Amino acid sequence: MTPSPEQVAAHTAQFQDRMQQEELAIVRRAYAKHVLANAGVDDARVEAAFAAVRREHFLGLGPWLMPRWSRRYVPTPSDDPVYLYQDALVGIIPERGLNNGQPSLHAMLIAAAASRPGQHVVHIGAGVGYYTAILAHMVGESGRVTAIEFDGGLAERLVANFARQRNVRALPGDGAQIEFDPADVIYVNAGATRPADIWLDRLKDGGRLILPLTSDKGFGENPENIPIQQRGAVFGIKRGGGEFLAKWISAVAIFPCEGARDAESERALAAAFEKGGWERVTRLYRRGDLPDERCWLNAPDWALAYD
């Protein structure tokens, strides 16, 4: 049975007797430095957020399962939260391969999203909320985060984890459909084959969308040993008026996004990964009539193009 936030809090308190809270704070500061170094990111605000947020508050009672050695999950040696301060995935629903994401990948993407105090961030695929809390730290009390999670059980935990935090609104539902207020940042944490219309419609002028795109090979077993660069890519999309600038940020393999995958876009994406050239993409268009030679990806009603 999933422990209540109260049970998690009581258990964590026992650890605070053994390893003083100040010691964990020091561990977190070192963790934040390592995570940012691994990400190749120099951003004091992102580092401060990683140093401040308690990962154990979100992940339930330990020992925790961490995927090691080609996806086999191994329990941490004990339920000491110090084991969570590694640049490593932690299983949330291990039997489905659903994990709390790699800290250095998120540090890189959160830095690229560049949210500022006072802004509105929409977090899609929030899981149980660890990275939601990091985003909430970035926007501060004058800003807010709308966190959306599709899986019913995880959404319940997400809502409970933020019951007392005023700058976070946690919602169960499909983040490719559910209504939300216009956003400065839309931070998507699951693999789509295309941007959902609402993500582009609700992006404010100057707003940034962090968009992971994955082919059908972008999650799970990889018997053909396809390089990760040809399985998934995260693009940063920036709105300027009616235009959308696009830039490749990172390769990715990630859990699929419900409601933002379709067969036609998947075919176009698979062909684009096969062809290469993602790093030359500069624009996203919401139309399907561009000549192929201008495009990395040319789907029936949208495209990622070189100019």
Ligand SMILES: C[S@@+](CC[C@H](N)C(=O)[O-])C[C@H]1O[C@@H](n2cnc3c(N)ncnc32)[C@H](O)[C@@H]1O
């Ligand atoms: C890779 S997991 C990441 C979870 C979380 N960001 C973390 O790192 O702990 C992807 C999450 O996206 C959720 N998801 C998939 N499709 C979604 C959708 N359309 N709307 C909201 N959440 C979705 C999944 O249920 C899963 O929890």
